[in-house]
Amino acid sequence: MNLPAELKYAESHEWMRTEPDGTVTIGITDHAQAALGDLVFIELPQVGRVLKADEACAVVESVKAASDVYAPIAGEVVAVNDAVTASPETLNEDAYGAWLFRLKPAQPDALAGMLDAAAYAKIIG
Amino acid sequence: MPRHTPLYAVHRAAGARMVDFGGWDMPVNYGSQIDEHHAVRSRAGMFDVSHMRAVDLEGSGARDFLRHALANNVDKLTVSGKALYSCLLRPDGGVLDDLIVYFLREDFFRLVVNAGTADKDIAWLQALIAQHTPQLRLTPREDLAMIAVQGPQARQKFWHAVPGTEAPTRDLKPFFGVEVTLPDGTYFIARTGYTGEDGFEVILPAMRAEALWQALAVAGVAPCGLGARDTLRLEAGMNLYGQDMDESVSPLVSGLGWTVDLASARDFVGKAALAAAPAVQRLTGLLLLDAGGVLRAHQVVHTAHGDGEITSGTFSPTLGKSIALARLPAAVAEGDVVQVAVRDRKLSARVVKPPFARNGRALVQ
Numbered sequence: 001m002n003l004p005a006e007l008k009y010a011e012s013h014e015w016m017r018t019e020p021d022g023t024v025t026i027g028i029t030d031h032a033q034a035a036l037g038d039l040v041f042i043e044l045p046q047v048g049r050v051l052k053a054d055e056a057c058a059v060v061e062s063v064k065a066a067s068d069v070y071a072p073i074a075g076e077v078v079a080v081n082d083a084v085t086a087s088p089e090t091l092n093e094d095a096y097g098a099w100l101f102r103l104k105p106a107q108p109d110a111l112a113g114m115l116d117a118a119a120y121a122k123i124i125g
Numbered sequence: 126m127p128r129h130t131p132l133y134a135v136h137r138a139a140g141a142r143m144v145d146f147g148g149w150d151m152p153v154n155y156g157s158q159i160d161e162h163h164a165v166r167s168r169a170g171m172f173d174v175s176h177m178r179a180v181d182l183e184g185s186g187a188r189d190f191l192r193h194a195l196a197n198n199v200d201k202l203t204v205s206g207k208a209l210y211s212c213l214l215r216p217d218g219g220v221l222d223d224l225i226v227y228f229l230r231e232d233f234f235r236l237v238v239n240a241g242t243a244d245k246d247i248a249w250l251q252a253l254i255a256q257h258t259p260q261l262r263l264t265p266r267e268d269l270a271m272i273a274v275q276g277p278q279a280r281q282k283f284w285h286a287v288p289g290t291e292a293p294t295r296d297l298k299p300f301f302g303v304e305v306t307l308p309d310g311t312y313f314i315a316r317t318g319y320t321g322e323d324g325f326e327v328i329l330p331a332m333r334a335e336a337l338w339q340a341l342a343v344a345g346v347a348p349c350g351l352g353a354r355d356t357l358r359l360e361a362g363m364n365l366y367g368q369d370m371d372e373s374v375s376p377l378v379s380g381l382g383w384t385v386d387l388a389s390a391r392d393f394v395g396k397a398a399l400a401a402a403p404a405v406q407r408l409t410g411l412l413l414l415d416a417g418g419v420l421r422a423h424q425v426v427h428t429a430h431g432d433g434e435i436t437s438g439t440f441s442p443t444l445g446k447s448i449a450l451a452r453l454p455a456a457v458a459e460g461d462v463v464q465v466a467v468r469d470r471k472l473s474a475r476v477v478k479p480p481f482a483r484n485g486r487a488l489v490q
Binding site: 034037038040041043059061063064066089092 | 142153154157158159352356416417418419439440447468
């Protein structure tokens with residue numbers, strides 16, 4: 001099971017990494033990409049958009065089906081990964097390298113309630 | 126409880142992602158379905174299609190019965206081994222199933238029907254037989270497995286994997302099959318498929334299926350699941366029962382008018398209804414032009430002649446674009462640009478005549 005220990009996780013299968021500057025980088029887990037299958041289309045939020053926690057803000061679409069990606073925390077979109085929209089298949093190859101978007105969190109210590117690797121592992125079984 | 130084919134354990138051992146399809150637990154992919162798709166278009170891939178059902182029709186009057194029961198005309202089958210693609214219709218013209226029928230002898234025809242409709246088809250045919258030709262025997266062959274080997278290298282790899290099969294099948298033309306007796310049983314090998322590539326569909330004793338699958342794997346044939354099966358058949362412009370047609374529509378609005386023989390004097394179940402109803406819609410292909418998603422079944426299509434609906438949609442690995450089959454007003458023409466409602470937006474798509482890709486190549490730009 002591919003679950004980097006230094007990341008935080010949401011039940012909705014997003015992973016989160018706090019950067020040195022306090023922003024939070026977000027992507028979807030290896031479990032999620034395997035369940036979706038070959039990705040062919042990704043749509044990311046606009047830079048500058050302000051998101052509430054649990055708001056649907058991106059779409060990842062595989063050959064089989066489209067899936068919403070949710071903002072695990074509230075914040076403002078400060079960057080999106082254009083490389084992954086150009087080559088969606090890279091997300092299948094490396095879910096933790098192919099980040100989706102980066103937020104400036106609305107609150108400090110925003111990841112406090114998030115799952116660690118062990119807790120997420122329990123959820124996905 | 127979903128049913129298992131004779132290859133279920135093999136799929137699980139290979140780590141296949143499984144899904145319930147027509148009441149059967151089947152492999153969707155063994156990894157990347159796009160890789161599996163490319164393997165079939167460029168080399169050779171294999172599909173467990175044992176969930177489909179061979180149904181043998183035997184006895185005197187078999188041909189006459191099928192002339193009555195099937196929309197396509199079995200009188201086209203004059204040489205032993207020749208196959209015919211046909212719809213099975215209701216009296217109101219609705220499609221019960223699509224199937225392939227092989228002529229083996231005047232008193233022996235073999236039908237191959239879809240997994241989700243097999244029970245329905247068998248009951249329907251039994252009832253028709255009782256009324257029309259009661260001496261016929263209809264035998265669903267649950268003792269047989271089926272493996273489709275498809276791709277430009279498929280036949281060579283199959284011959285390599287199964288000694289003794291090359292000589293009797295080397296000269297098989299497309300849409301012909303032949304029974305081959307091997308030391309471990311009788312194999313029915315047909316040059317047919319659902320991918321738009323060359324290859325064989327092999328019907329064999331269920332107990333031999335695992336050995337054949339492993340021998341093909343050793344010969345370099347890639348295991349492929351239902352995900353690749355769907356992208357391949359849609360690229361090849363082939364219908365999927367339950368999506369592109371069902372009991373509520375006629376073959377004439379489903380791109381299957383070419384499989385219905387309305388010209389001859391032969392009467393068959395559903396003929397009167399088809400002859401009486403003008404086809405105001407037709408099934409055609411769509412190629413997505415705008416970025417923004419993937420064409421999918423049930424999306425509404427807005428055209429200059431009124432609205433229609435996508436029946437099957439997917440991403441085409443060969444074209445690198447999304448494609449679909451759609452039931453549209455009959456006046457819509459090839460080359461027209463239409464608008465498809467995808468999520469919260471309208472995306473442009475071009476009307477194209479299928480197939481989109483076959484024999485290893487894209488056929489549309």
